[in-house]
Amino acid sequence: MERLLEVKDLQVSFKTYAGEVKAVRGVSFHVDRGETVAVVGESGCGKSVTMQAIMRLIPMPPGVIKNGTIIFDGKDITKLSEKEMEHIRGSEISMVFQDPMTSLNPTMKVGAQIAEGLIKHQKMHPSKAREKAIEMLKLVGIPNAEKRVDQYPHEFSGGMRQRAMIAIALACNPKLLIADEPTTALDVTIQAQILDLMRDLQKKLNTAIIIITHNLGVVANLAQRVLVMYAGKIIERGSLDEIFYNPRHPYTWGLLMSVPTPELDKNKRLASIDGTPPDLFAPPVGCAFAARCEYAMRICYEKYPEDFPVSDGHSAACWLLHPMAPKVKPPVGKGVTL
Amino acid sequence: MTGQENALIEINNLKKYFNVGRGAVLKAVDDVNLKIMEGETLGLVGESGCGKTTLGRTVIRLYEPTGGEVLFEGKNVHKLQGQELRGFNRKAQMIFQDPYASLNPRMTVADIIGEGIDIHGLYKNRERTERIYELLNLVGLNKEHANRFPHEFSGGQRQRIGIARALAVEPKFIVCDEPISALDVSIQAQVVNLLMELQQKFKLTYLFIAHDLSMVKYVSDRIAVMYLGVVVELATSEDLHKSPLHPYTQALLSAIPIPDPETERKKKRILLEGDVPSPINPPEGCRFAKRCRHAKPVCTEKQPEFKEVEKNHFVACHLY
Numbered sequence: 001m002e003r004l005l006e007v008k009d010l011q012v013s014f015k016t017y018a019g020e021v022k023a024v025r026g027v028s029f030h031v032d033r034g035e036t037v038a039v040v041g042e043s044g045c046g047k048s049v050t051m052q053a054i055m056r057l058i059p060m061p062p063g064v065i066k067n068g069t070i071i072f073d074g075k076d077i078t079k080l081s082e083k084e085m086e087h088i089r090g091s092e093i094s095m096v097f098q099d100p101m102t103s104l105n106p107t108m109k110v111g112a113q114i115a116e117g118l119i120k121h122q123k124m125h126p127s128k129a130r131e132k133a134i135e136m137l138k139l140v141g142i143p144n145a146e147k148r149v150d151q152y153p154h155e156f157s158g159g160m161r162q163r164a165m166i167a168i169a170l171a172c173n174p175k176l177l178i179a180d181e182p183t184t185a186l187d188v189t190i191q192a193q194i195l196d197l198m199r200d201l202q203k204k205l206n207t208a209i210i211i212i213t214h215n216l217g218v219v220a221n222l223a224q225r226v227l228v229m230y231a232g233k234i235i236e237r238g239s240l241d242e243i244f245y246n247p248r249h250p251y252t253w254g255l256l257m258s259v260p261t262p263e264l265d266k267n268k269r270l271a272s273i274d275g276t277p278p279d280l281f282a283p284p285v286g287c288a289f290a291a292r293c294e295y296a297m298r299i300c301y302e303k304y305p306e307d308f309p310v311s312d313g314h315s316a317a318c319w320l321l322h323p324m325a326p327k328v329k330p331p332v333g334k335g336v337t338l
Numbered sequence: 339m340t341g342q343e344n345a346l347i348e349i350n351n352l353k354k355y356f357n358v359g360r361g362a363v364l365k366a367v368d369d370v371n372l373k374i375m376e377g378e379t380l381g382l383v384g385e386s387g388c389g390k391t392t393l394g395r396t397v398i399r400l401y402e403p404t405g406g407e408v409l410f411e412g413k414n415v416h417k418l419q420g421q422e423l424r425g426f427n428r429k430a431q432m433i434f435q436d437p438y439a440s441l442n443p444r445m446t447v448a449d450i451i452g453e454g455i456d457i458h459g460l461y462k463n464r465e466r467t468e469r470i471y472e473l474l475n476l477v478g479l480n481k482e483h484a485n486r487f488p489h490e491f492s493g494g495q496r497q498r499i500g501i502a503r504a505l506a507v508e509p510k511f512i513v514c515d516e517p518i519s520a521l522d523v524s525i526q527a528q529v530v531n532l533l534m535e536l537q538q539k540f541k542l543t544y545l546f547i548a549h550d551l552s553m554v555k556y557v558s559d560r561i562a563v564m565y566l567g568v569v570v571e572l573a574t575s576e577d578l579h580k581s582p583l584h585p586y587t588q589a590l591l592s593a594i595p596i597p598d599p600e601t602e603r604k605k606k607r608i609l610l611e612g613d614v615p616s617p618i619n620p621p622e623g624c625r626f627a628k629r630c631r632h633a634k635p636v637c638t639e640k641q642p643e644f645k646e647v648e649k650n651h652f653v654a655c656h657l658y
Contacts, residue, residue: 042522043493158386187385187549189610192593196609214523217552217595220602240599258527259597260556269534270556272527276492 003071004175004208005031005054010068012049015061019281023049025232026067031176036202036209038223038240040216040255042277046232047212051178055095056085073175091121094169098181100161104153110137111149114168121172136167140197159190163197170201179211183218195221216259220244225313228252231278231288238314247330248308248316250293256332271331287319295320295328346511346543347374347397351406354389354396364618366392368567369406371644374511379537379544381558381575383551383590385614389567390547394513397545398430410511428458431504435516437496441488447474447499448484454507473502477532494525501532511543519550530557551594555579560650563587566617566625569644572652583653586626624656632657 012024024046031037039047052058054070056077070077072093077085094117097103105113114136115129124132130149137145140163153161162182169177179198183191199222202209211222219226219240226243228236228251236249247253257271275292278284284291290300299319308321320328354367366389374380382390395401397408399415408415410426418426434440441450451470455461461469471481477498488496497517504512514533518526530553536542548554554561555575563571563584571584582588589608596602610629615621621628627637636656644654 042524187614188551188593189385189589192595192607192609195595196607215595216523216597217602220597220599221595244597244599254524256597258524260552261597270527270531272531273524274528276494276525 002033003030004033004073006069006071007050007054008069008071010050010053010070011066012046012053012058013064013066015064021280022283023232023280024053025283027229027232027234029227029234029237031208031210033175034202034206034208035225036211036223037225037227038219039210039212039227039229040214040219041229042214044277044280045229047229048180050229051095051180051210051212055089055093055178056080056082087121090117090174091172092174093176093178094172094174096162096165096169096177096179096182098184100158100165100185101153103165104161106153109150109152110156110164114149114164114171117168117172132171133167136171137164139170139201140164140167141193142167159186159193162186162190162194166194166197166201170205170207173205174207176208176210179209181213182211184213184215191218198222216255228255231283232280233288233317235289235318236316238310238316242311242314246310246314247332248310248314248321249289249318250295250320251289252316253330253332254292287317297325344376345373346376346411347372347545348409349373349393349397349406350409352393352396352403352408353405354392354401355404358618362618365567365620366617367396367403368620370564370567370569372562372569372572374543374545375559377537377541377543378559379546379557381554381561382545382547382564383549383554383561384564385549385590387566387614387617388564389617390564391515393564394432394515394545394547398432398511398513399426400432424458428454428507429510430513431507431509431511432513432515433497433500433504433517436520437493437500438488438520440500441496443488446485446487447479447491450488450499451502451506454503458507460507469506473506476505476536477502478528492525493521494528497521497529498532501529501536505536505540508540509542511545513545513547515547516549517546518553519548526553533557551591552596563590566614566620568625568654570626570654572644574650577648577651583647583651583658584626584655585630585632585657624654 008028010024010027014021014023027050041047053065065078111130111133114133118124118129118132119126134145134149137148142148142160142163156164183194186194195218213219223240225239227234230251236252243252247256254273258273260270273292278288286301286303287305290296297319305317305319307315307317309315319325349370349372352367352370356364356366358364370393384390396403402416415426448470451473452466455466455469470484474481474483479495479498518529521529537544546554546557558575561573561575561578562569565586571587582591589610592608615628623638623640624642627633634656642654642656644652646652647658
């Protein structure tokens, strides 16, 4: 498959009165055309900041992109001018946010919000853009689209607002859609509708999707590849099945075990990851997860582990994968002893 | 319900309507009957706007009901006065959803936890301080945290403070209103484990309100499913997951994405069309009829009765 996006050694910091927060500390990954990549991790692990860097939406100051290149469709985004960036935002890369109420403009009709991008990017005639807006609303499954196009966001329910957001994001037929927790604010039955919709539209339009979520069920439902982030770094990456059935990083094990499976016995304790993520003002020298890791060795505190390959496309940054490390049996997955 | 256990709380024909102006009435809770047994966890699930929070709040007297009654240890909660009311206020506590909004930012942790102790005059001076330290320990914090303010804590830690505050007055019954939905996955497990440990230690009774069905199943002994102000199904959590009877429960269960790729690929989803209708002037008959795959003419005419179909398995549906 053809590369669409390639991020290399991205580092983003925020300067605050209390010091520098190193939110993203060297992240490299790629997205191919038409595929779905899920980014999982706890709040504050840098997943949203990484995506904002791709969209160049990081407020600067206080934010600084300290290092790294972001190649999108052959161009280095970090070197583009703001003007050139405006052409990319909304027409080639677009974004769906978590909260559909605060990300839609309450004073603008929904149809006008969909048409806005078309008029700006594709120089479409307003009356034609309106027709296209109706078509988009139908595409995302909003009944009565001819009437709905002239309504305001407050007249839409939560699920319909998120559909409208998706319609806005997909109106210009972008090559990449970044969905930042698109279903977190929704009820499960509506969430199922939105996930189905995203999968359908991807098939129809061949858009690549990066989905940020902490719901592992959503990941299993939608993604083809998974990136696990912790404290500003990608600590494990691999295909969906590799991550769920053969995970190699203790943090990934912790994440997988902390969700109750339908078979879990009530008398058994849920496995939780004790402690909290490290302070990113002064991230640890070694592995950032070491302090919470029950398998931590001395080297984990002293040196950051390199990315050890597990199989094609699957790698994890953990010293347990070093040939000299003690053998540990993963507590989850169908995997074999390391 | 075996009949041998004691019902700590009996909810009989409880109704809570809100006047929303222009003669419109929002029926948030409409004729709910439930019993909560001593020492059990009753899970309450449903989509947003179905009235589950209103039910929880009415049960602990944060709202006055429009009709019906709530009995706590046999006494009508909304008729209590004086000494008895103080006793009830101590015995029934609540843990809130948003740990950021439910702690007063101007109060130190010690004052937040100590407020209930002062009001009920449980401990004074040295003993009070000791008790606060003990409570902090109990929820996995330590006494250095006592003089800090809420903004110095993470979401999970704040939720622990909220739990310590509820426990401070030695309650019997706690309404947990979505206590984990604002937290990260790994922190959710910590808080749930803490709640379950505390339940065993102090023989607490929980009403656990949530929309995350997989967590509710793990936490609860029995689960009640609400839809538009009505309880549509009630069963043990095992039964509810193995053989859900109400079409709404079936759809709700099939909609949860399971964190297992193979299951997800094989699964057939029951997709519900449309959204939950407005609880203002809700439809006649069964409230789910419009979105139901099995709807018959009778469903739109008559509201189905809430009846026991199998042992300890109640459902309100014309199919049974």
